[in-house]
Amino acid sequence: MKKSIRTHLALLFALLALAPIAMIFAIYSPGVLRALNSNAIENLQSLGKSHVNIASLWIEEKIMDVERIAVSPPVQAALAGQSSDRGELSGFLRANLKELGLSGIYVFDKDDNLKASEKTDGHVDPHKDVKQLLDCTRKGICTTWAGLHQTDNAKDGCPALFVARPILAGKDTLGTIVAHLDLSKLREILDALMGGKEVCSLLVDREGRLLTCLMLDPSCRYNETVGKKLADPGTGDLVPIVKACLSEKGGFSPGVYTNYFGEKVVGAWGWIPELDAGLILEVKAREFFEPVSMVKKRLWSLLLIVGIGLVVVSIFVSRRVSEPILSLTQTAKKIAAGNLKERSSIKSQDELGELAESLNTMVESIQREHAELEEANKKLAATAIRDGLTGLYNHYRFQEMLDSEYRRAKRYDLPLCLIMMDIDNFKLINDTYGHPFGDFILKEITHIINDSIRDTDIASRYGGEEFTVILPNATLDGAFAVAEKLRHTAADYVFSQADNTTRLTLTIGISSLAEEEIKTKDDMVKHADEAMYEGKIRGKNMVVSWGEFILWERLAAKKEEVSTEHYRKRFMSTANTMKRSYMEAATTLVKTLEAKDGYSATHSYLVATYAVRLAEELGLSREKTEIIKNSAILQDVGKIAIPSGILTKTDKLTEEEYNILKTHPEQSARVLEGIGFLEEEIPIILYHQEWFNGEGYPSGLKGTAIPLGARILAICDAYAAMTSKRPYRGSLTHKDAAEEIRRGAGRQYDPHLIEPFVRAMEKLLATTRRIYIPQLNKTVDIS
Numbered sequence: 001m002k003k004s005i006r007t008h009l010a011l012l013f014a015l016l017a018l019a020p021i022a023m024i025f026a027i028y029s030p031g032v033l034r035a036l037n038s039n040a041i042e043n044l045q046s047l048g049k050s051h052v053n054i055a056s057l058w059i060e061e062k063i064m065d066v067e068r069i070a071v072s073p074p075v076q077a078a079l080a081g082q083s084s085d086r087g088e089l090s091g092f093l094r095a096n097l098k099e100l101g102l103s104g105i106y107v108f109d110k111d112d113n114l115k116a117s118e119k120t121d122g123h124v125d126p127h128k129d130v131k132q133l134l135d136c137t138r139k140g141i142c143t144t145w146a147g148l149h150q151t152d153n154a155k156d157g158c159p160a161l162f163v164a165r166p167i168l169a170g171k172d173t174l175g176t177i178v179a180h181l182d183l184s185k186l187r188e189i190l191d192a193l194m195g196g197k198e199v200c201s202l203l204v205d206r207e208g209r210l211l212t213c214l215m216l217d218p219s220c221r222y223n224e225t226v227g228k229k230l231a232d233p234g235t236g237d238l239v240p241i242v243k244a245c246l247s248e249k250g251g252f253s254p255g256v257y258t259n260y261f262g263e264k265v266v267g268a269w270g271w272i273p274e275l276d277a278g279l280i281l282e283v284k285a286r287e288f289f290e291p292v293s294m295v296k297k298r299l300w301s302l303l304l305i306v307g308i309g310l311v312v313v314s315i316f317v318s319r320r321v322s323e324p325i326l327s328l329t330q331t332a333k334k335i336a337a338g339n340l341k342e343r344s345s346i347k348s349q350d351e352l353g354e355l356a357e358s359l360n361t362m363v364e365s366i367q368r369e370h371a372e373l374e375e376a377n378k379k380l381a382a383t384a385i386r387d388g389l390t391g392l393y394n395h396y397r398f399q400e401m402l403d404s405e406y407r408r409a410k411r412y413d414l415p416l417c418l419i420m421m422d423i424d425n426f427k428l429i430n431d432t433y434g435h436p437f438g439d440f441i442l443k444e445i446t447h448i449i450n451d452s453i454r455d456t457d458i459a460s461r462y463g464g465e466e467f468t469v470i471l472p473n474a475t476l477d478g479a480f481a482v483a484e485k486l487r488h489t490a491a492d493y494v495f496s497q498a499d500n501t502t503r504l505t506l507t508i509g510i511s512s513l514a515e516e517e518i519k520t521k522d523d524m525v526k527h528a529d530e531a532m533y534e535g536k537i538r539g540k541n542m543v544v545s546w547g548e549f550i551l552w553e554r555l556a557a558k559k560e561e562v563s564t565e566h567y568r569k570r571f572m573s574t575a576n577t578m579k580r581s582y583m584e585a586a587t588t589l590v591k592t593l594e595a596k597d598g599y600s601a602t603h604s605y606l607v608a609t610y611a612v613r614l615a616e617e618l619g620l621s622r623e624k625t626e627i628i629k630n631s632a633i634l635q636d637v638g639k640i641a642i643p644s645g646i647l648t649k650t651d652k653l654t655e656e657e658y659n660i661l662k663t664h665p666e667q668s669a670r671v672l673e674g675i676g677f678l679e680e681e682i683p684i685i686l687y688h689q690e691w692f693n694g695e696g697y698p699s700g701l702k703g704t705a706i707p708l709g710a711r712i713l714a715i716c717d718a719y720a721a722m723t724s725k726r727p728y729r730g731s732l733t734h735k736d737a738a739e740e741i742r743r744g745a746g747r748q749y750d751p752h753l754i755e756p757f758v759r760a761m762e763k764l765l766a767t768t769r770r771i772y773i774p775q776l777n778k779t780v781d782i783s
Helices: 006-027 029-070 073-079 086-100 131-138 183-194 221-225 240-247 285-336 351-385 395-412 426-433 435-452 476-492 521-538 546-558 560-597 600-618 622-634 637-641 655-661 664-672 681-686 708-722 734-743 751-767
Strands: 104-109 114-119 145-149 160-169 172-182 200-204 210-213 252-258 264-272 277-284 416-423 458-463 466-472 495-497 500-502 506-512 543-545 770-773 778-781
Touching: 029 086, 029 160, 029 172, 029 183, 029 252, 029 264, 029 277, 073 086, 073 104, 073 114, 073 160, 073 172, 086 104, 086 114, 172 183, 200 240, 210 221, 240 252, 240 264, 240 277, 285 351, 351 395, 395 416, 395 458, 395 466, 395 521, 416 426, 416 435, 416 476, 416 521, 426 435, 426 500, 435 458, 435 466, 435 476, 435 495, 466 476, 476 506, 476 543, 506 521, 506 546, 521 543, 521 546, 543 546, 600 622, 600 708, 600 751, 600 770, 600 778, 622 681, 622 708, 637 664, 664 681, 681 708, 708 734, 708 751, 734 751
Parallel strands: 506 543
Antiparallel strands: 104 114, 104 172, 145 160, 160 172, 200 210, 200 277, 252 264, 264 277, 416 466, 416 506, 458 466, 495 500, 770 778
C-alpha cells in the first residue's frame, strides 16, 4: 500500500510551531497573561466601535432614503398644489415603505397638517410622537433631524427612531416629511455581529434611561429594566458606567467596573451621535478571564509533551524526509546548473517518490523541448538572414557581412571587391510572362551565381532583381573574371518553364577597396551601383568597374569633344536599349499570331535566321544586320488583322481573299507606324513583297528602288515558305528550293543576292539541320 508522509510532516510542523509558544508561555506567563487580558479588552473595545459604526451607517442610509423621498416629484407636486390626487401620493409612499423597510412615512404641509401617511400595523401615532421633530425642522435648526423616543407602543420593547426633513422648493418650505424607523431592525443586525458571544449590549438615552437591550437573549437581566433609569435605588444617582457613557464625547472607552446589578464586569462604552444615545457592552469578568487561567495551567504539561514528541519525531523525520529532500535538492541544483542528464535515484512509494519521478519526467520533457528549441532557433536564424525566394543572404545580412569583410580587409590590408548585378529588362519579363515565371528566373539566376563564384565569396539578393557578391581577398582582375563568367553564363542560358521560354542578360558593376575614394563600406555599395548604372546606359549586358567608368568621366570633363562623343554614345546606347526592349515585347505579339494560324510566328523567326546569315554573307554592318533581323520578325504582324479563315485555308484562295491577304504588309507597317526607333525597319516590312521586275505589291516598286533589306527578306521569305511543310502541300529540299529561286532571278528576286544566299544556306546546313527558336521554345527541322 502507498505510504504517506503528509501526516508526518504536518505533525512535525505543528510540534515545531507549538514548542516555542509553550516555552514562551511557561517562562513569561505573567507578562503573557497581562497581554492577553489587555488584548481581550481591546477586542471588546473594537467590538463596541463596530457597533457604533454599523449603527451610524444604518441611520445615515435611512436619512438619505428619506431625503430622496422628500425631493421626489410626487411629494413635491402634492405639497406645491400641482396634484390633488392623494391616492397617487399614498401609493408612492406605500411602495417606498416596503422597499426601504420603514415602519411609517408621514407627509405634513407647512401648517403641520398631515397630507398623507403610510405605516405598518402596531406603530405609533405621529401626531403624538413627532411634535419635537416638526418644531425642529420648522425653526430651521437643522436640515435633517433624527432622534430616539421611548413610546408606549414601541415594538418588542425597542424605542422608536424618527427621521424628519423639511420639504423645500428652492428656498421655500413646502412641508415636512417624517419617517419612523423600527430599531428592532438595527438590533437584529448588531446581534448577528455578536456571532453568539455572551456580550450584553445596552442603549441608554441622555437621562440614563435604558432604551433597549440589543441582545436577543431573553435570559439577559437587563430585559427587566428597559425604560428605567440605571440609578442607585438608595441615592437615585446614575451608576458610574452610565455617567461615564453620558460624558463620552467621542471614541469608545474600555474598562473593568461594577455594573447596575453589583457584578464585576469587563465593558466598553461610547456615544452614538446619530442616535443621540449611548452604547454599553458588558461581559462578566469571571467568564472573561477564565480561558487565560486555563492556558496557564496547561502550559507546563504541553511543554513536556512537546519536548518528548520533538525528539521522537525528529529522529523519524530525519530518516524518512530529510535525507530524500536533501537528495532531491542536490539533483535539482545540478539540473538548474544546466545538467539535463541528471536524474533522481529515489524510488520510494510515497509522495517523495512521486516527486522524484515527476522531476525526472519533467527534466526529460525539458530536454526534448530544449533540443526542439535549438532546432527552431537555427531555422529562425536562417530565416532572419536568408531571402525566402532564392535562399541567398538577404539585404540585412549582406550589410552585416560587407561590414565585417570591410573591417577585416582594412585591418589586415587585404584586397576586397564587390559585384552588383541587375537582370536586364526584368520588368518586361514579368509583364510579358507573369510574376511566377519571373520568380523562376530569380531562382535560376541564383543557381548560376552559386555555380560561378568561389566558396569564400558571399552572394546576396540585394533587392528585386539585383544581386551582390562580396569577394574577399579578390583583386579587381579577379572580380572581372568572376563577373564575366556570370555574364556569359546568364547570356547563354535558356530560361524555360512550361510554355514560357526566354533569354536574358546581366549588367554588372564592380567596386574595389583599392579605389582611393572609398572611405566606408557604403562607398563600395555606391560605387558598384554607379558602375552598374553606367553599364545600363552603355547598352546593358556588360561589366563595368567604377574605376574605369570614373576615369572616362574625368577625361570627358577635360576634353569637350570627347565629352560630346561620350554622351552621344550614351544616348545611342539608350535608344538601342529601348529598341531591344520593344523587340522583346513584340514577342508577345508574334506569339499571338502563332496562336492564330499555327505557322506565321515560326515562319517569321526562320526568315530572320536566314536573313541574318545572308546579311553576314554580304558583309553588312552589325547595325544593318540587326535592322533586317527585326524587320523579318515583325514582317507579318499585320496578319493579325487578316481573318483566320483566310490564313488557315487549305484550298486555293479566291481573288477577293487573295487581295485581303496582300494587305498584310501595309497592315504591318500601320501597326508599327509612329515608333521612331523602327523608322528603318518599317520600309523593309512594307516592301518585302515587291518583285524585282515591279510586279509585286503594295506599291509596284522595281529594282534597286526596293530597299535592300526588303529584297533580302523577299528571298528568305520565299525560301522559308518552300522548305516548310504545310497542310496543303509538302516541303522542298534545299537543292530544289535553291533552283526555284534561281529561276526567279531578275523577275521576282534581285539576281545579285541569289548566289550569296545559296552559299549562306549551304554553310548553315553544313553545321546543323535543326533550328531552335527560344522565343517559341520550339525546334524546327530545316533539312
